[in-house]
Amino acid sequence: MQQKVVVVGAGLCGTLLALRLAQRGFQVEVYERRADMRKTNMSAGRSINLALSDRGMRGLRLAGLESDILPLIIPMLGRKIYPREGNAQFMPYSGRDDEWINSVSRGGLNVLLLDKAEGTGKIAFYFETECLDVDFAHKSMRVRSAQTKEVRVVDADVFFGTDGAGSAIRQTMLSESARLRFNFSLQYLTTGYKELEIPAGQGRTFQLDKNALHIWPRHGFMIIALPNLDGSFTVTLFLQIAGNPGFESLRSDTEIRHFFTEYFPDLTELMPDVLADFRANPTSSLGTVKCYPWQVNGTFLLLGDAAHAIVPFYGQGMNASFEDVVVLDGLIDKFGPAWAKVFDEFQTVRKVDADAIADLAVENENEMRDATADPVFQLKRKIELQLEQNYPDYFSKYSLVTFREDITYHDAMVKGRKQDDILMAYARAAQSMENVDLKDVLQRLKALQ
Numbered sequence: 001m002q003q004k005v006v007v008v009g010a011g012l013c014g015t016l017l018a019l020r021l022a023q024r025g026f027q028v029e030v031y032e033r034r035a036d037m038r039k040t041n042m043s044a045g046r047s048i049n050l051a052l053s054d055r056g057m058r059g060l061r062l063a064g065l066e067s068d069i070l071p072l073i074i075p076m077l078g079r080k081i082y083p084r085e086g087n088a089q090f091m092p093y094s095g096r097d098d099e100w101i102n103s104v105s106r107g108g109l110n111v112l113l114l115d116k117a118e119g120t121g122k123i124a125f126y127f128e129t130e131c132l133d134v135d136f137a138h139k140s141m142r143v144r145s146a147q148t149k150e151v152r153v154v155d156a157d158v159f160f161g162t163d164g165a166g167s168a169i170r171q172t173m174l175s176e177s178a179r180l181r182f183n184f185s186l187q188y189l190t191t192g193y194k195e196l197e198i199p200a201g202q203g204r205t206f207q208l209d210k211n212a213l214h215i216w217p218r219h220g221f222m223i224i225a226l227p228n229l230d231g232s233f234t235v236t237l238f239l240q241i242a243g244n245p246g247f248e249s250l251r252s253d254t255e256i257r258h259f260f261t262e263y264f265p266d267l268t269e270l271m272p273d274v275l276a277d278f279r280a281n282p283t284s285s286l287g288t289v290k291c292y293p294w295q296v297n298g299t300f301l302l303l304g305d306a307a308h309a310i311v312p313f314y315g316q317g318m319n320a321s322f323e324d325v326v327v328l329d330g331l332i333d334k335f336g337p338a339w340a341k342v343f344d345e346f347q348t349v350r351k352v353d354a355d356a357i358a359d360l361a362v363e364n365e366n367e368m369r370d371a372t373a374d375p376v377f378q379l380k381r382k383i384e385l386q387l388e389q390n391y392p393d394y395f396s397k398y399s400l401v402t403f404r405e406d407i408t409y410h411d412a413m414v415k416g417r418k419q420d421d422i423l424m425a426y427a428r429a430a431q432s433m434e435n436v437d438l439k440d441v442l443q444r445l446k447a448l449q
Helices: 012-023 054-062 066-072 106-119 168-175 253-263 274-280 317-335 339-369 375-390 397-403 409-430 438-446
Strands: 004-008 027-032 050-052 073-076 078-081 089-092 101-104 123-127 129-135 140-145 151-155 158-161 183-198 213-217 222-227 233-240 284-292 300-302
Touching: 004 012, 012 027, 012 054, 012 106, 012 123, 012 317, 027 129, 050 106, 050 317, 054 066, 054 317, 054 397, 066 073, 066 106, 073 222, 089 375, 101 106, 106 123, 129 168, 158 168, 168 183, 168 300, 183 274, 183 339, 213 339, 222 339, 253 274, 284 339, 300 339, 317 339, 339 409, 375 409, 375 438, 397 409, 409 438
Parallel strands: 004 027, 004 158, 027 123, 078 213, 158 300
Antiparallel strands: 050 101, 073 101, 078 089, 129 140, 140 151, 183 233, 183 284, 213 222, 222 233
């Protein structure tokens, strides 16, 4: 008898998961509280552009979508750093020619996944249908239609919670935390963000290098810009909520204009609507969700942001969620639909890696907003790039995390941190590339192994 599986949440992770489960022959139902984004103008503020890298591409490849994603992405070969004083500097992501990350629209990618999933003819989508709560003992959940207000019970063999950082399934787990021994934490940063825009130039031309992720680091806050297919750039201001400067101190038009002309004069010239954008778009918070266990009774499982929401500073949130699907798929290969074994092994394997990338993402805020303008850090990156160009077996911490899908996040973190300690100390002593002996550096790094 064909097993019925329910996926709660039709975002990126949920839709990819539903597609892959349908490809495996399961009967799949997807419940999403929002309207079908393909039929509705989703104008509630722009979504941060996503950085698609190797771990995420692996998930798309698993579902046969590698060629479909290519028209939607823009390769970003490195960071373009704009210090407050001095000239802009380009810092490649890797010393190898075939390693880069890709800018992709969250909405565009989600539409692709929805179209492909629906195209299988094996998945039933229920939009504007909210999961109210779940019944762990009876393998069911209650849902409510936003259109009819009808509440009904949905039964299934297994349920997957991919309903994001505010997961309804996780909320039920939290309400029964004593019985389930469920641990949960939500740690907010003092940093918030607001999205703005650099419009396309005449003829939909790019006003900045389209093949770079642009960063304006300002010691404690920053702006980043990622390219869009239409020639525009999505601009994100990361700034403290309180303090001066801080979002709470930017109230009047004069204060807002002064902030941008004081700290980002070159960028402001490219943003004629910066004041209107600042007023129109919300100020949002950034937080890390950690919880455990991720599964209940071999019947309910959390994946993606529902299990491990992270801040965006390593560009790995979506990639980690897609990797969840890859790992789960491999465990189905191993155990078949013996869900209790699959779910238990999944949470055991993935928890340590989810915690690792969450911690790395928080750490990387400092690197992006402060360290990228530090001459010692810049020299360290030059050393790393020279090592990668001359010694193919060497991978920087960033490369281990971003380009090595065969290495877990946890192993990449442990090895990468040790390498960083050695390289920062070496760069601080060397002061310039003329004083760097690459063979000596490599020997020091190999001593870690």
